[in-house]
Amino acid sequence: MTDDPRSPQDPKGGDSTPIRGLDQLEGVALPDAQGHYGEYGGRYVPEMLAPALEELTEAYLYWRGQEDFQRDLRYLYENYSGRPTPLYFAKNLSESLGGAKIYLKQEGLGATGAHKINHALGQALLAERMGKKRIICETGAGQHGLASATVAARFGLPCTVYMGEVDVARQATNVFWMRQLGAKVVPVSEGTRTLKDAVNAAMKDWMWNVEETYFLLGSALGPHPYPMIVRDLQSVVGREVRLQLNQFEGRLPDYVVACVGGGSNAIGIFNEFLDKPEVKLVGVEAGGTGDAPGEHARRFLGGRPGVVEGYKSYFLQNDEGQVQPTHSISAGLDYAGIGPQHAWLRDRKRVEFTHALDHEVIHAFQLLAQKEGILAAMESSHALAHVIKLAPTLSKDEIVVVNLSGRGDKDIFIVAEYLDDPDWKQYCKNFAEGKL
Amino acid sequence: MTSKIQGNAQRIDEAFERIRKSGEPGLMTHIIYGYPRVEDNEVLIETMVEAGVDLIEVQLPFSDPTADGPTITQACQVALDNGAHIQEGIDFVARMTEKYDVPILFMSYFNIVFSYHAPGEEKRGVSSFVHAAAKAGASGLIVPDIPPEEKSERYPELCKEAGLYPIYVTSPNVSDHRLKAIGEVAEGFIYCTSRTGTTGKDVDLDMEMLGAFLKQTHDVCKLPVAVGFSIARRDQVEALAPHAEVAVVGSHLLRTFDEKGAQGLREEILKLKGK
Incomplete structure (x- = not known):
């Protein structure tokens, strides 16, 4: 290691600590035996x-x-x-936002699309x-x-x-x-x-x-x-990111951003970087349509610690502990609880949590489609929506990795409905009436 | 059996003493606060007491009742839709324990206990809930999703300090080490499920397996046992009598009241008691 581990002049030495495989997780401190x-x-x-x-x-x-x-x-x-999934430098998107270099971890290219x-x-x-x-x-x-x-x-x-x-x-x-x-x-x-x-x-x-x-x-x-x-089974995502980015850039990312419903894709990409404090980790919750109960799935806004479905974490619940309804444009983030390790990482300030609103998510989806030709899932578009805000505030030599946890094909009905697309609606009507 | 706890929990010891002397198996029944309507709850308790039940569970409804089958899950949802509130349920029990001597136990899920705060107070948690439950005259708590190994919650300790028995639920697939761990923290009696699965399904009891499980529970925990899940007929109560002190009838009586009202409920309880 050089004194400056991020030195771009030292592509081989920038990130040389060993990468743990599934068989080497014994030393990982969390969780305890219970x-x-x-x-x-x-x-x-x-x-x-x-x-x-x-x-x-x-x-x-x-x-x-x-x-x-x-x-x-x-x-x-x-x-x-189809692992490893590609880590792709989104050049057009990065240039259009005018800040950090944005890399996309293309989990959506694996079997089943997520x-x-x-x-x-x-x-x-x-x-x-x-x-x-x-x-x-x-x-x-x-x-x-x-x-x-x-x-x-x-x-x-x-x-x-x-x-x-x-x-x-x-x-x-x-x-x-x-x-x-x-x-x-x-x-x-x-x-x-x-x-x-x-x-x-x-x-x-x-x-x-x-x-x-x-x-x-x-x-x-x-x-x-x-x-x-x-977490362990998803941690392959973060391990690949580290190896792939080391090949492209010879160093660790500055930011890793992922959407967080229950938190599987997020912990998967974060896990490899948890013990590297120089890598900033950002989780993006579903902001839905607003701040009122039932309009979002921001466990860290309206939630508090509780014990539901077998684990203690943050839950959206009322004053008496009844679990509250949630909303998100993305069904995958529409959930009242969040994985317990995320709650812990949030309290320890190791992961910063933010949110994206439904309309920002649709905008992010469209921007990526138009700039890079990639259709991201609504879930993953939450992470992108945050990066659209984050990247312009960073310098051109900073690196942001986004977990594109899924591809958007499945969301055709949701996106078309949100955009109120007349041609699509006519098609659905014709299809239902057997006119095709 | 000696009472280790001073307070309302003694009502449970007294009930088991009466059951022992009568030579007949005891009966524990169950209501859900707010079901079918809040105003029905008092009639339910009154009918149960007059028909001679020995212990009553009052379930405080929770949105996500993991251990309950469809009958009670839907009933909890109805209760919540009816606007049933936890504090009102506690206040209701306070009135009932004032009026009747029957031991009443709160049944709920851990999040309700963990989230509870007294009116006008900010402090939430187990100690707030057990204090309120004891003040309401309850004798014990049945919380199926707080296992003995979650020691940091101090749940059994706080129950006992408040004069409440922490009633643990265990099932025939329990391992020796878990039963031992339960025996170390449980007081009052052990709630044994007659099988695995959730509440309220009509299936035949496997008495050979169940008898062995109940004997093991008695031997390890050194407490009386109550058996619930799929108990709906007098012949089942009789079959259980040599193996258990109490039979628990929940979903069946809930459906009986839905279909036949208070009089039907009374007759069904008397039938279960062999009268």
Whole structure:
């Protein structure tokens, strides 16, 4: 290492500390044995789930250290999903914003179009090693359900996807694809009929079928060990970014920006940089349409610590502790809780959290499409929306990496609806009336 | 069995003493504050007390009741939609414990306990909730999602300091080390589920498996047990009698009241008691 680790004249020496693989995570301090990240996390579940979570913790800690498990996972990442995903220098976007160099981590180019495939493949492999006969999962936007249905097909396991009725209605395309992949999609009619109710329904299914079933949880949240498992399996994203950026620039990024719903893509790209304080980490929550309850999913604005769905973290809840409805243009960020490690990182000021409003998100989506020819998911467009504000305030030799956690194809209905596109509406009408 | 706690918890000890002397299995029933309507709650308690139930759980509704099946989950949603508030539920229990001697336990989820603050006070948390619950005359708390290993919450300690029994829920798939950990913190009695899964589904009890589990629970925890989940008929209560001190009937009586009103509820309780 040189004195100035960011010296562009020293492309090889800028970033030379070793990169940890899945097998080298033992030394990572968090979480403790009971799954705590400081005061957050833990395992607050009905007793009948405790044995299954203990079994899962033990199995995971064993298998993540096994060479054959890592080899099989690497094979699937590289050949099934298409890893490593590219890190792309968005030259046009950077120049048009007139500030920092913007790099895009193109997770949307992997199988199923979003980063969810990373933890789905890892967990399916774990389910197979544990001898489980069935996969269940929850989904909000349907991306995690799609990834779970995909890996269930690949591993030959029956799959039941729980999805709130509201989400089933607004994400019909993903529901259709999940069923084509052979999964059973169960609409959940309880509560707010969205993601949190789907999580509850999946947990209840698990209570009934705890012996044979693997609950493939879709974000870095829920009871221990899920936040740890999902983080570890997603951390491949940040490791690749570090290697790739070192090849392009010979140094670490100045900023890493990711959207945060439950927090799986964010912790995945942040994890590699957590112990490098010179890298600023920014999480972007769903600002929705405004600050009033029910208009957004900003857990760090209207939320406070609580214990819901098996873990302690920040939740949007009323004065009495009832979980509150949320809103976001992106179904994947439309969730009242946030992964416990994010709550801890926020309190420690290691990650700065901000938000993007629905209209800023649409603008970011359009700008990227027009400048770079890339259609980003609504979720990822939140991260972009923040970068549009951030980049012009930085100098031209500073580097911002954005996690483009998913591609936008799935959002065609949402974007067209928001833009009130007459041609698209006419097409939908004609299609429904059988006039095509 | 000796009472280790001074306060309302003694009502639970007294109830178990009466049950032991009667030679008949006891009955614990369940209501949800605010369901079907707030104004029905007092009739429900009155009917249950007059029909001779031994203990009553009052569930404070939560938006995300993870351990409950569809009947109670939907009932909680109805209660919340009816505008049921936690503080009102606590005040309601205060009136009921004043009026009746039956031990009343609060059942809820940990976020309700963790979020609670007394009117006009800012301090939230377990100590605020247990203080309010004890002041309302409750005898214990049943909170299914606070496991013994979350020690930093000091939940069992704070319950006991307030004169409340922390009632732990355990299930037939429990491991030896977990049952031991529960036995170390539990007081009053252990709430055993008759099977895995959520509340309210009509399935046959596997008495051989259940008998062994209840014996193990008695042996390890050295406390009486109450058995709930899928208990809806007198023959089940009788089958449980050699293995458990109390049968818990929740979802079934909730549906009975929905369908047949207070008189139907009374008859059904008497039937469950073999009268």
